[in-house]
Amino acid sequence: MKKYFCLVLAFVAIMQPGNAQHLKLWYDRPATEWVEALPIGNGRLGAMVFGGVSDDRIQFNEETLWSGGPRDYNRKGAYKYLDSIRGLLFAGKQQEAENLAGREFLGLKSAEGDRNAWATQIKSILQQKNNPAAAIYNDRSWKTIHVPNYDGWEKEGLGELDGAVWFRTSFELPADWKGKTLELDLNKIAEQDITFVNGIKVGAQNNGEARIYKVPASVVKAGKNSIAILVLNVAGKGGILGYKDAGKAIGIYPVGKPDAKLPLNGRWKYWIQSENVPPVGEYQARYQPFGDIHFHFDVDTALVTQYRRTLNLKDAALTTSYKSGGTTFTRTYIASVPDQVIAVNFQADKAGAINFETALSSPHRNFILKKIDPQTVALHIQVKDGALFGESYVRVATRKGSIDIKDNRIIVKGADEATVWITAATNYRNYKDVSGQPAALCKAALQKIGKKSFTSVLNDHIKEYRQYFNTLSVDFFNPSQVQNASAALPTDRRLAQFSRSGDPEFVALYLQYGRYLLISSSRPGTYPANLQGIWNDLLSPPWGSKYTTNINAEMNYWPAELLGLSPLHSAFFKMTQEVAASGRETAKEYYHAPGWVLHHNTDLWRGTAPINASDHGIWVTGGAWFCEHLWERYLFTKDERFLRDTAYPIMKDAALFFNSFLVKDPVSGYLISTPSNSPEQGGLVAGPTMDHQIIRALFKNTIEASKILKRDGAFRKELEDKYSRIAPNKIGRYGQLQEWMQDVDDTTNKHRHVSHLWGVYPGNEINWETTPDLMKAARQSLIYRGDAATGWSLGWKINLWARFKDGNHTYKLIQMLLSPAGRGAGSYPNLFDAHPPFQIDGNFGGAAGIGEMLVQSHTGFIDILPALPDALPGGRINGIHARGGLVLDLQWENMQLTALVIKAIADGSVTLRYNGVVLPFAFKKGESYKVSPGFKTVEAL
Numbered sequence: 052m053k054k055y056f057c058l059v060l061a062f063v064a065i066m067q068p069g070n071a072q073h074l075k076l077w078y079d080r081p082a083t084e085w086v087e088a089l090p091i092g093n094g095r096l097g098a099m100v101f102g103g104v105s106d107d108r109i110q111f112n113e114e115t116l117w118s119g120g121p122r123d124y125n126r127k128g129a130y131k132y133l134d135s136i137r138g139l140l141f142a143g144k145q146q147e148a149e150n151l152a153g154r155e156f157l158g159l160k161s162a163e164g165d166r167n168a169w170a171t172q173i174k175s176i177l178q179q180k181n182n183p184a185a186a187i188y189n190d191r192s193w194k195t196i197h198v199p200n201y202d203g204w205e206k207e208g209l210g211e212l213d214g215a216v217w218f219r220t221s222f223e224l225p226a227d228w229k230g231k232t233l234e235l236d237l238n239k240i241a242e243q244d245i246t247f248v249n250g251i252k253v254g255a256q257n258n259g260e261a262r263i264y265k266v267p268a269s270v271v272k273a274g275k276n277s278i279a280i281l282v283l284n285v286a287g288k289g290g291i292l293g294y295k296d297a298g299k300a301i302g303i304y305p306v307g308k309p310d311a312k313l314p315l316n317g318r319w320k321y322w323i324q325s326e327n328v329p330p331v332g333e334y335q336a337r338y339q340p341f342g343d344i345h346f347h348f349d350v351d352t353a354l355v356t357q358y359r360r361t362l363n364l365k366d367a368a369l370t371t372s373y374k375s376g377g378t379t380f381t382r383t384y385i386a387s388v389p390d391q392v393i394a395v396n397f398q399a400d401k402a403g404a405i406n407f408e409t410a411l412s413s414p415h416r417n418f419i420l421k422k423i424d425p426q427t428v429a430l431h432i433q434v435k436d437g438a439l440f441g442e443s444y445v446r447v448a449t450r451k452g453s454i455d456i457k458d459n460r461i462i463v464k465g466a467d468e469a470t471v472w473i474t475a476a477t478n479y480r481n482y483k484d485v486s487g488q489p490a491a492l493c494k495a496a497l498q499k500i501g502k503k504s505f506t507s508v509l510n511d512h513i514k515e516y517r518q519y520f521n522t523l524s525v526d527f528f529n530p531s532q533v534q535n536a537s538a539a540l541p542t543d544r545r546l547a548q549f550s551r552s553g554d555p556e557f558v559a560l561y562l563q564y565g566r567y568l569l570i571s572s573s574r575p576g577t578y579p580a581n582l583q584g585i586w587n588d589l590l591s592p593p594w595g596s597k598y599t600t601n602i603n604a605e606m607n608y609w610p611a612e613l614l615g616l617s618p619l620h621s622a623f624f625k626m627t628q629e630v631a632a633s634g635r636e637t638a639k640e641y642y643h644a645p646g647w648v649l650h651h652n653t654d655l656w657r658g659t660a661p662i663n664a665s666d667h668g669i670w671v672t673g674g675a676w677f678c679e680h681l682w683e684r685y686l687f688t689k690d691e692r693f694l695r696d697t698a699y700p701i702m703k704d705a706a707l708f709f710n711s712f713l714v715k716d717p718v719s720g721y722l723i724s725t726p727s728n729s730p731e732q733g734g735l736v737a738g739p740t741m742d743h744q745i746i747r748a749l750f751k752n753t754i755e756a757s758k759i760l761k762r763d764g765a766f767r768k769e770l771e772d773k774y775s776r777i778a779p780n781k782i783g784r785y786g787q788l789q790e791w792m793q794d795v796d797d798t799t800n801k802h803r804h805v806s807h808l809w810g811v812y813p814g815n816e817i818n819w820e821t822t823p824d825l826m827k828a829a830r831q832s833l834i835y836r837g838d839a840a841t842g843w844s845l846g847w848k849i850n851l852w853a854r855f856k857d858g859n860h861t862y863k864l865i866q867m868l869l870s871p872a873g874r875g876a877g878s879y880p881n882l883f884d885a886h887p888p889f890q891i892d893g894n895f896g897g898a899a900g901i902g903e904m905l906v907q908s909h910t911g912f913i914d915i916l917p918a919l920p921d922a923l924p925g926g927r928i929n930g931i932h933a934r935g936g937l938v939l940d941l942q943w944e945n946m947q948l949t950a951l952v953i954k955a956i957a958d959g960s961v962t963l964r965y966n967g968v969v970l971p972f973a974f975k976k977g978e979s980y981k982v983s984p985g986f987k988t989v990e991a992l
Contacts, residue, residue, distance in 0.1 A: 075363050075364065076362040076560075078542060081107075081371075085588050087543075088110070089362045090568065090586050091362075091385060091571065092572050093391070093571070094388065094573055095113065095115075096473075097111065098112070098473075102371040104352050104355050104358070107345065108345050109344050109384070110588050111473065113476065115479035116339040116341050118337045119337075119656055125636055126640065129155060136726050137726060153665040157661050157669075158660030161330070163332030164331070165329055170243070174281075183281070184279045185279075188277075188279070190322070195319065195320055198220070198290070198317070199237075200291075209290075212323070214326040215283045215323070217321060219280075219321075220317070221277050222276055224271055228271075230268050232268050233265075233271060233306065234264070236262075237262040237264070238261045239293065239294075240280075240291050240292060242257065242284050243257040244257075244262065248270050248271065248276060249270055249272065249277055286331040300312065301316060302316075330436040334663060335654040335656075335658045336437075337597070338581055338583070344412075346409060358372070359372050364560075367571065370382065370383050379400045380404070386512075386571065392473060392474050394473070394505060403467060406465065406466075407462075409445065414589075421459070425456065429493070438478075439478060439485060440477065442477075443493065444493040445473050445474075446472045446497055447470070448502075449463060472500055476489035481629075520566065522616070524928070527923045527925070528926060529925060530925050530944060530945065537557065546878060550870050555923050555925075558865060558869075561882065565610055570616065570619060579607065579622040579626050580622075582598070582604075582892065583889060583891055584607075593890070597653065598652065600653060601670055601730035602730065602804070602843070605679075606843060606899075608623045610898045611623075613687075613899060615932055617687065620680065623677075629657045632657070633657040634648050640660075641661070644707075648674050650669065651670040651730065667731040667732075678753075679745070684698065685698055688957065689959065699760060702749065702752060702753045702756060703753055703763065703766070705753075709750070710773060716737065721738075722776045729741055731804055732802050736791055739807075740789060740791060744807075744816060747774060747777055747816060750771075780810065780817065780825050782824065787828055787831050787832040788817075790807040798835045801839065807829075811854050813850070819910075833851055842885045842890060842892075845893060846896020846897045849868065849897055850903050853907070853917070858904055858919045861918050862921075878893075906941075908961075912961075912962050913933045913934075914965070915951065916965065924943075935959050936957025936958075936976070938953070940952040948965055952979060952980070952992070953989075954978075954980075955979070966986070970989060972989040
């Protein structure tokens with residue numbers, strides 16, 4: 052027994068996390084772009100840290116700062132058009148169905164102002180004799196801006212401007228162009244323009260098309276010619292965008308001779324005529340940035356040495372260090388849950404060396420700064436045309452030295468140490484209530500801090516964080532590799548060479564980084580991670596940084612149960628409860644049905660109605676997919692109280708909706724889902740495969756939950772009856788799994804969504820054990836779809852190839868995900884997922900997919916190393932979870948399992964499987980077990 056106990060201790064020892072290098076992202080230079088900055092977060096507050104030497108920027112967010120406000124998203128009585136839309140689809144009249152649905156079946160936008168009246172008022176300036184379009188207009192007092200910028204004038208110093216802006220420049224007419232008609236190539240302008248040459252209008256557009264305007268020979272003259280452009284933009288990025296390819300210039304040239312183009316890239320004069328734009332109607336709200344704090348230092352950057360910027364995943368602490376003038380400076384940044392602050396600590400190895408000045412600002416225009424006391428400055432912001440406002444308090448505490456506030460800038464001189472406490476809050480209380488008092492919340496947080504030392508706050512932060520992070524450790528290695536040289540490289544350079552370096556440790560780091568990001572953006576009691584987690588620097592972020600529920604919001608939580616972060620799933624369940632409540636009204640108004648429904652997007656205000664356009668916005672199974680997460684939580688934990696009190700009531704109400712919604716297909720006689728679509732392609736249809744897979748899963752899970760809880764027997768029988776009548780999966784003429792009822796799949800289609808493979812992953816009805824023919828067809832579909840994809844799609848495909856048990860193909864896609872993002876998918880220098888642009892779902896999908904290579908438990912078996920790639924011949928993972936209530940610690944060498952210990956968190960029985968060998972065993976909650984060498988027996992420890 053003593054010998055056996057020693058073996059167990061030895062196994063536990065080797066399962067501990069690897070050395071600190073494995074758990075760090077580090078860089079040898081400051082960030083210059085947002086996607087080079089490093090993220091910290093406590094679920095509610097998030098920040099991106101740039102780590103500059105003379106100017107250190109921290110861009111920060113608060114999870115409840117969104118545009119919009121409480122309102123009704125639902126079009127009343129939309130259900131009156133449901134039968135007509137279905138009838139048109141059944142008759143093969145898709146376009147007519149989409150037109151009708153677009154008019155009568157989409158949700159309501161927020162209040163919209165009169166754009167035409169505003170534009171008319173702006174254009175009235177052209178009636179003035181000497182207006183900005185005139186050739187001789189005096190623009191000497193105007194400021195200058197670089198033109199063009201494909202990311203909009205926001206990236207050229209105009210903040211998040213919406214309005215009317217004039218641009219002016221000039222060009223010298225080449226002598227041999229005299230008498231020739233010219234073409235002015237501006238390409239894209241956002242969004243409306245009126246363009247003049249020498250005061251004569253040469254073009255105007257109000258669309259997303261390229262601008263190439265004819266300039267008559269009579270308009271131009273020898274010598275200097277003026278160009279004036281009035282740009283009107285009421286939302287999103289604005290300005291003269293030019294070409295996405297920055298190497299392609301805007302310019303002017305003789306008709307038909309673009310090779311002779313005279314480039315117009317460079318400094319243009321500009322003048323903001325108006326910033327007071329009318330409100331823009333939106334289907335749903337946008338997640339908003341909060342503010343920025345800059346720390347300015349009097350440092351000669353040319354003399355700085357030993358620079359290092361490091362994110363330590365083990366402690367959720369970020370440091371910037373460097374040496375200047377013989378002194379070593381260190382800054383430490385954290386986002387604390389216990390104290391609800393972002394904290395920045397400044398230290399040096401020389402007394403009195405800490406000197407800096409703060410500058411607090413926000414992209415929200417007309418923000419207000421105010422001195423609160425001799426150590427504190429407050430930032431007040433108001434979301435444009437929205438219900439929400441926010442307060443941020445910034446307080447500085449020092450050891451020795453002085454603190455002064457001048458023009459709302461905090462100035463620290465001669466300190467031995469300084470700590471900056473950053474708080475932020477909004478007036479949001481819940482999706483129906485905006486009566487909060489953010490200033491009081493900020494004051495309370497600072498009062499709680501009191502005179503606490505940074506060390507005390509740091510220790511409390513680390514203790515709270517590690518209760519989540521330390522539930523899993525992982526290490527991958529190649530025994531034939533004596534030393535991994537890549538581990539010594541800065542993370543951006545390590546990323547650049549990963550695909551050709553054989554760097555298994557980087558895969559382990561990526562998995563742990565995904566866990567870090569989920570912990571940082573989704574603590575219990577907060578709201579769930581959105582499309583960008585809690586990190587965003589734009590007032591008009593991509594896709595509103597909302598919750599896209601046709602995969603992206605769900606993908607964010609794929610790692611939660613598998614990778615030991617089950618408590619973090621609660622943030623997602625909180626949103627599920629809220630959309631279930633608001634979705635009842637949508638079910639009633641759109642489908643005249645009981646229960647609740649969620650379409651393909653939601654936001655902070657819990658909109659559940661269809662949005663955007665009828666060809667992709669009318670998709671009904673978002674709520675049913677959310678319910679899959681509730682059931683998965685039960686399967687992994689066997690927590691019957693959670694099932695009874697939280698999961699089942701929501702699942703039952705979702706099933707009630709689909710019990711009413713499903714309709715008989717007049718051709719096949721099956722029950723089908725319509726109107727809907729297969730995200731986000733193919734348009735509005737009757738009977739997309741994905742819907743049927745998700746609805747079957749919902750019915751099956753609800754039936755099983757009903758049996759476990761011994762309730763709702765009559766309703767259970769209804770579901771059992773309808774379950775068997777839902778249109779089944781079908782194999783098409785190319786050997787593929789059909790995406791629709793009709794066999795119309797295009798084998799050349801490379802669309803990012805692979806929706807009809809939901810039944811493989813994250814579902815489980817298609818698998819090698821019970822449906823091998825469908826599994827082969829699904830694999831064929833994925834082969835046709837190809838490997839190349841957006842970042843989040845790569846995350847999905849990684850999980851799919853793991854379920855197909857093809858480890859080497861899975862690893863190939865991991866290499867694609869972990870490649871530098873350029874114009875395509877991959878990862879940014881800070882390892883954020885690139886759609887592109889940034890979406891965090893790929894990080895979470897990729898982390899989950901790495902776990903799926905090691906343990907799978909969706910078919911009734913616990914499969915050990917089911918998709919291990921050749922590139923990961925050795926490794927260990929401690930704390931990976933399996934359905935049934937099990938936590939596994941496993942180790943392998945030379946592609947062979949060498950140790951397996953299992954801890955039970957519930958009572959039950961399962962069948963283990965490894966290399967074709969099956970091993971049934973029963974277990975008791977709280978007990979641990981060891982699998983013998985050769986995978987022959989399971990022994991209690």
